[in-house]
Amino acid sequence: MTVELSYCVVNTDGRDYLLACLEAIERTHPPGVEHEIIVLDNSSGDGSAAAVEKSHHDARVIALEKRRGKAENDSRLLREARGRHCLLLNEDSELCEGATAALLAAMEENPRAGAAGAQLLSTEGEPKPCAWRLPGLATALAGAVFLHRFFTVQSGGKRTRKVGWAQSSAMIVRSDAAADVDYLDPGFFVYSDETDFCKRLRDAGWDVLYVPSARAIHHDQLTTDFGRARRRIVEFHRGRDRYLRKHTSAPERMAVRLLGAWFYLVLALAGAAASGHDSRRYLLHARQELTPARGEGIREAAEEYNRRARIAP
Numbered sequence: 567m568t569v570e571l572s573y574c575v576v577n578t579d580g581r582d583y584l585l586a587c588l589e590a591i592e593r594t595h596p597p598g599v600e601h602e603i604i605v606l607d608n609s610s611g612d613g614s615a616a617a618v619e620k621s622h623h624d625a626r627v628i629a630l631e632k633r634r635g636k637a638e639n640d641s642r643l644l645r646e647a648r649g650r651h652c653l654l655l656n657e658d659s660e661l662c663e664g665a666t667a668a669l670l671a672a673m674e675e676n677p678r679a680g681a682a683g684a685q686l687l688s689t690e691g692e693p694k695p696c697a698w699r700l701p702g703l704a705t706a707l708a709g710a711v712f713l714h715r716f717f718t719v720q721s722g723g724k725r726t727r728k729v730g731w732a733q734s735s736a737m738i739v740r741s742d743a744a745a746d747v748d749y750l751d752p753g754f755f756v757y758s759d760e761t762d763f764c765k766r767l768r769d770a771g772w773d774v775l776y777v778p779s780a781r782a783i784h785h786d787q788l789t790t791d792f793g794r795a796r797r798r799i800v801e802f803h804r805g806r807d808r809y810l811r812k813h814t815s816a817p818e819r820m821a822v823r824l825l826g827a828w829f830y831l832v833l834a835l836a837g838a839a840a841s842g843h844d845s846r847r848y849l850l851h852a853r854q855e856l857t858p859a860r861g862e863g864i865r866e867a868a869e870e871y872n873r874r875a876r877i878a879p
Contacts, residue, residue, distance in 0.1 A: 571601040571670065572649030572741075575625075576639045577657035578608040581617050583785060588623045590660040596667040602626065606643050609633045609875065614657075632875070633868040635755035637763075640734065644744045652744070656735045658785040662687075668780035669738040672726050680743030680772030681764060683732025684780035685721060694784065697721040697776035700730035700765055701809060703818050706825040712832075721776050729776045731764035736782035743772045751812075755865040758805030765813055792846055799847065801863030803854035826855040 573591050577584045584605070591603060603625040607615040615629040628646065630639075644652055651673055653666065665684055672682045686696040697720045699705050708717035720729040737760065747766040750759050764774045810819045834848035854860065 567648060569600045569602055569649050570651065571599055571666070572643075572647035572652045573601065573603045573655060574640070574643035574647055574652050575603070575605045575655045575657060576608060576636065576643065577605060577610060577614050578633070579610045579612045579614065580657035581610070581612045581614040584614055584657040585617060585621065585623075586660055587655060587657055588618070588621070588625060590662075591655075591666075592623065594661045594663050594666055596670070599666075599670070602648060604628065604643055604646060606630065606639050608639060609871070632872045635752060635759075635865065635868070637750035637754040637756070637759035638752040640759070641749035641752065644739065644741065644749050647741065650741055651738050652741055653736070653738045654734050655782075656784065659686075659735045660783040660785075661736065662781040662783065665736070665780040665782055668777055672775055672777045672780075673738060673740060676773055676775065678771065678773050679740065679775050680746075680767040680770075681732065681737055681739045682726075682775035682777050682780075683721075683729075683734070683738075684736040684782045685776075685778045686733060686735055686782055686784040689783065689785045691783070693722070695719045695721055696735075696784075697729040697732040700768075700813075701761065701806070701822070702814060703821055703825075706822040709829045710825040712829075721778070724778055726775055726777050726779070728773050730768075730774065731761045732774060732776055733784075734760035734763075735784045736780070740772075743767055743770075746770055746772070751808075754805050754808055755801060755863070755868070756805065757802045758809040762809050762812060765809075792844070795847060796850060796861070797863050797867055799850050800854055800861040801865065803851070803858040804863055804865075807858035823855055827852045830855060 605618055605625050606628045609630045615627050618625055618627050669682050673679050683697055686694045688694055699718050705718045708714050747770050750763045830848045830852035834845040837845040
């Protein structure tokens with residue numbers, strides 16, 4: 567039986583964040599809208615699935631035995647959901663009052679809207695960039711001259727508008743549109759998966775929206791430890807490269823890589839000149855921009871986790 571809205575939450579070892587996410591869903595859900603909540607637990611080792619099942623939340627839990635990539639997990643939820651619309655959420659996202667109603671209203675007002683992203687806020691409540699122009703030569707040129715925030719970032723202001731792509735930490739998707747483009751590409755483990763999804767929606771004639779009146783806190787979990795950050799940086803550029811290979815020519819891809827490496831090298835030099843700043847992250851970004859296949863990312867960490875889980879007593 568079809569319902570109006572499916573809340574689709576992916577969780578990996580984020581039990582406390584997940585429970586707060588579910589509390590926010592219940593607190594902010596608009597009355598009269600028939601809905602369901604589905605939690606996909608990505609083989610967490612912190613008891614997340616059991617915590618949800620023991621809680622008062624009326625949520626269906628899909629507990630994976632092996633860790634999968636974000637794109638594959640989001641696609642699994644979109645296929646399993648019964649809703650005309652699906653609200654994709656990370657476990658560390660908390661909807662603010664009125665967010666769901668604003669996202670549903672935006673989809674109803676624009677029948678060709680395939681997806682719409684909320685305005686994301688930091689843990690402290692500050693707005694964060696969360697919608698951008700699609701990547702390509704123009705955005706790379708803007709970045710190389712440090713005009714990225716003015717040219718590429720499309721979130722901000724008070725008006726709902728069409729954008730290139732929106733972050734999927736709190737993004738509503740029209741189920742028919744997702745099926746039309748065959749969901750998210752599982753070749754992306756994490757990063758650039760929603761960029762590619764929005765690009766394919768637009769290519770198929772759907773609109774992608776940014777809805778500033780819908781607000782959601784997306785808690786900051788990025789580590790300050792360089793060793794752990796290394797895997798994220800590797801995976802970030804791996805996803806970016808896959809996107810460029812799918813949607814741009816070889817000459818454009820090479821130009822984007824060179825411009826991107828320049829951007830990070832300038833930041834590394836600036837960091838080295840500033841006392842107390844660590845330039846290693848920017849140097850790693852520059853290296854991965856030029857050689858995105860190099861190194862081990864989050865995918866390899868998940869594969870190692872799965873191997874250990876199989877041999878554990």
